[in-house]
Amino acid sequence: MWARYYEYLKSHRPDIIITHNEEETKRVSDVAKVLGIAHYLLPDLRAEEGDDLRVFKEELDDLYRVLNDYYHAPKLLIAPQATIAKKLPTKKYFARETLEFGERIDIEKFKEKLYQWGYTFVDIIEAKGEASFRGDIIDIFPPNLVNPIRISLFDEDIESIRSFDPQTQRSYKEELEEVTIYNTNLVRDSELESAIARSSFDVFEKDIYSVGFWVAQREDITHGKSVIHTKEIPEPKSYKDIEVINIDNLIAHKNKPVKVCVKSPEIARRSSIKDLTKVTFIYTDAIINIEGPDEIIVSLNKRKKRRVKRVGVVLDELKPGEYVVHEQHGIGIFKGLRQIAILGAKRDFVEIAYAGEDKLLVPVENLDVLSRYIADSGSVAVVDKLGSKSFSRLKAKVKERLFEIAADIVKLSAKRALSEGKKILIPQDITLFQKDAGFIYTEDQQKAVDAILQKLASGKIMDMLLSGDVGFGKTEVAMNAIYAVVKNGYQAAVVVPTTLLSNQHYNSLHERLSKYGISVTKIDRFVSAKEKKERLQALKEGKIDVVVGTHALFGAEFKNLALVVIDEEHKFGVKQKEKLKEFSKDVHILSMSATPIPRSLNMALSQIKDLSEIRTPPDNRKPVRTYVKAYDEKLIKEVILRELRRGGQVFYIFNSIAGIEEKRAQLESLLPGKKILVLHSKISSSVTEKELVKFANGEYDILLSTSIVESGIHMPNVNTIIVEGADRFGIADLHQLRGRVGRGGKEGYCYYIVEDKEALTEEAKKRLIALESNSYLGSGAALAYYDLEIRGGGNIIGAQQSGHIKNIGYTLYLKMLEDTITKLTKGEIEEESEVELKLSVNAYISTDLVPEDRLKLELYRRLSQANSIEDVSEIEEEIKDRFGHIDEVTRNFLDLIEIKIRAKERGIKRISNYNQNITIEYADKKELIKAPSKDDDDILKTTLRYLKS
Incomplete structure (x- = not known):
């Protein structure tokens, strides 16, 4: 493996080494590192001529960065065959520039240069190749740096250069003397621009990112160089692996x-x-x-897997026309930010429209009373009437119901926390069991396994939530817990929401556990009444160790149950989960979910739950190549035949039961002789299961179905999925569907098909481009934060709650649930009273400082939620860091937030002023104070002096 390359490179120095694939490239590179040979490494670019290159963004970014280095300072180049055979863009497309402290920058020219270099201009930088200009602050994320850089200007001179963290957006303290930045895509010129415009490639959006590489001038970079292919390197004589x-x-x-x-x-x-x-x-x-x-x-080294990053700054993406919920007044329509002068002082308000053309202006310092309206998919919001009592009556009803639910949860949790759990000792042969998985656990899997086994061994009851993206190995982690429990003489139950999952889990558990003498059975609606009765009796007598089943398991009796594993946890309601826990009061619970739990529910649950995350993809998982295409029979035929040629099978998603038979006939005439299985929710579950088993055994080539395959189905031989009418699906559903392929070590392909690209709404277009660009493993959380909330809306708390959620919105519902759980776990909390500020001062975040409304909204929201003066100081530092010197009106607004927090602490209800006379109102008294003048500065300083005294 290494010996050949080592012996050869000890005595030879070619210019270029060509390898078979990425794995071999890494091995040759490792040998070069040990021998101290400086070298570059090209990525394995597997794109076919004409493919949409957005799909290959990571490899392309890497390729352009390495070519920039290679052209400017040549040394040994190690390159995979597939990449170098394509011919590569010439040196004229690669540039770099060093920026130094004190240097003068012509901002307009610099902006134009970054545009020519392929940078995308955004409000907030999160990924390589992005740039942001905000007054005297320039943020750039060049492809050659690990972190983005922030340049502060004084007039046009560079005053400081610092790196910053793209997740927190905060700068590191250390200042840099200089920084070199590379172009992020090919340097544009008029020739390249017109070649892009003339090209006839079938891509979703024709631009430099999708076709630039194909139309650029390319050359064979091996020409005139000493080149060797690894297959020509002789076997070693003196060295061995x-x-x-x-x-x-x-x-x-x-x-x-x-x-x-x-x-x-x-x-x-x-x-x-x-x-x-x-x-x-x-x-x-x-x-x-x-x-x-x-x-x-x-x-001593191990190959490190890249972890999937956590979702960073989640921005407020409220757009005019969207529904919002006001905690007191109910559902209205967000109309945007409005600046209004009251008694001569300018302030910012959020305007909300209610029924009957009524409007409500909410001061931005009280934005925390607003939330986006999110309900179950398909729910249509009903706008409330301003001033009617109906919304407060609805809230009271919901609160009553929530109190019952939360009380049940907390009571059970408290009992479990106090009562001793069944102590599960870690089996001595657990490492052998893990080795038997047939793959090496990722670091995150191992951590999750260790955390679960330690909790089981602690003697305390475990209530663990395990979350991880589709196919990240949650089931394998759970098997360790099941194995430990059974080896300690207890039983385990695995509960799943669908019969399909039940069958799948049963097969994998049976295959993995039966060789250790562990008996596994299943109970779902496919099991006959007679069999069900026999199996339930066997569980009661302790003759069966592990049972897998759907809600058909509810009410089962066990001899000595110690563990319940709940898969696709978000598909069960809380009340259903409590039923599961009632199997036994001292049972250990392991819930698994591929859906990130919304932050506020997470906070509520973390008081009563252990949380564990798997963010590292398994070694053999590759990102699924994702394409958005207009419907074309030739394309469909080629895509399906290509998958069948490599011995695979295809999912074809067509989400209309009425038209599915017609679609089958179309596919049969397009692909004569190919076996097509049709499934949808109207086909009986027994037929569905039997047919799916046949499909899994390779008796069909194509599964044509509605989106029933979206959840949890695992078929490693299916590595191409076609979703017709993709613009009619939510982003989370599309991501889940994509997760069904590429699960068996082969590269997966996903085609989102739309009828007419030109007829798409701007929203649908953005959503599909986001999916095409974000196909990296674990992108589920980053991609679908809000959509997953929508999808989980009725499920996290239970379907019976969806009516309440529809009435008051999901965010407010979760906030109320969180408050209720907090009250029950930490004692009664007094309702926080709002402070009414009627100070006529100019106080708002100025447009000169923060020009984008959505960024302003994000800051207003965070400031309105600030609970301490430290919170305000931190946000103030951040504003200065991100946007530059803070002007007077913005500082006034920050003072206003400080006044609100201090007034709340002192139980003040209202602060107002008339000229320099300031009135402070408590519940039972008023106090009057006087400022030196009616200037904004004096009013604010005098009020703060009073509040601090």
Whole structure:
């Protein structure tokens, strides 16, 4: 594996080494690192001529960065065959520029340059290739840097250059003397622009990002260079690959110097090697294990998987025309920010329209009383009448119901926290069981397994939520808990929302556990009444160790149940989950969900739950290549035949039961002789299950169905999915459907088909481009934050609650649930009274400082939710860091928020002024104070002085 490359590179120095694939590229690179040979690494670009390159953004960013380096400072290039065979863009498309402290920048020219270099201009930077200009602050995320950079200007001179964290948007303290930035896409010129316009490729949106690479001038970069393909490298004569189990044994038994590859001196110092004097360390992240005539080289490193980033700054994306919920007045329509002068002082308000052309102006410092209206998918909001009592009556009803639900949850949780749980000792052979999985656990899987086993062994009851994207290995984690429980002499139950999942889990559990003498059965609606009765009796007598089932399991009796695993946790209501827990008061609970739980519910649940996350994709998972295409029979035929040629099968999603038979006839005439299975919700579940088993066994080529495959179905041989009418699905559903393919180590392909690209709404277009651009593993959370909330709306709390959610909106519903749980767990909390501020001062976030309304809204929302002076100070620092010097009206607004917080702490109801006379009103008294003048500054300072005294 390594020995060939090592022996060859010890005595040869070609200009270019061509490899078979990405894996081999990494191995050759590791050898070059150990030998100290400076080199570049090209990514494995597997795009076919004419493919939409948005899908290959990661590889392309990487390719352009490396080519920029290579053209400006050539050294050994290691390149996969598929990439180098394409011919690569010439040197004229690659540029770089160094910016230095104190240098003068012509902003307009610099902006134009970044545009020519392929940068996208945004309000807030989150990804490479983005730039943001906000007054005297410029943020840029060049492809050659790990973090984006923030440039502060004084007039046109660079006053400071600092890196910043794209998730928190906060700068690091250390200032940089200079920074070099590269172009992020090919440098545009008129020739390239017209080539893009003339091109006839079938892409969703024709621009430099989708077709630039194909139409640019390209050349064979191997021309005139010394080149070798790895297949031409001879077998080694003096070196051989070795497997290292114990480095100490190697040192003891071999009379040769041993070199050990390790990332840093710190790791070397803490390594398990007993005699550090016997080895020489090579500080590198390379992985290589070889033995030669006079040396041995081994590695302590492991290949690190990239973790999926958590969703960073979730912005307020309220747009005029959207529904909002006011905590007192109910559902209205958001009309946008309005600046209004009252008694000569300017302030910002949010305007909301209610029934009968009524309007409500909400001061921005009280934005925390507003939330987006989110209900179940398909719910239509009914706008309330301003001033009617109906909304407060609805809220009271919901509160009453929530109190019952929350009381049940908290009572059970309290009982479980106080009562001793069944102590599950960690089985001695657990590592053997893990090895038997057939793959190495990712770091996150191992952490989750360890956390669960420790909790089970603690003697306290476990109530754990395990979340992770589609196909990230949650089931394997759960199997460890099931194995431990059964080995301790107890039973386990796995509860799932659908019979399809029940069958799937039963098969995988049976296959994995039966060899250890663990009996597994299932109970769902496909099991006959006679069988169900027999199996329930066997559970009661303790003759069965593990049962998998749907809600058909509710009410089952067990001899000694210790663990309930709930899959697709968000599909069950809380009340249903409590039923499960009532199997036994001291049962351990493990809930699994691929849907990120909304933040506010997470906060409520974290008081009574353990949370664990899997954010690392398994080794063999590759991102699913995602394309958006207009409907074309030739394309459909080619896509399906390409999958069948590589021995796979295809999902074809057509979400209309009425038209599905006609679609089958179309496909049959297009693909004669291919076997097509049709499934939808009107086909009986027994037929569905039987047919799916046949499909899984390869008896059909294509599954034509409605979106029933969206949830939890695992078929590793299906690696292409076509979704017709994709513009009519929500973003979360499309992401879930895409997650059904690419699960067996083969690359998955997803085609979102639309009838007519030109007829799409702007929203649908944006949604589909977002899906096409964000196909990285684990993008579910980042992509579908709000949509997943919508999807989980009725499910997280229970379907019976969807009426309440429709009436008051999901966000307010969750906030009320959170308040109720908090009250029940932490004692009664007094209702917070709002402070009415009627100070006639100019106080708002100025447009000169923050020009974008959505960014202003985000800051207003966060400031309105600030609970302490520290919160306000932090946001003030952030505004200064992100937008530059804070002007007077913005500072006045920050003072106003401080006044609101301090007044709330002192139980003040209202603060108002007339000229320089300021009135402070408590519930039972009034106080009058006087400012030196009626200037804004004096009014605010005098009020703050009073509140601090």
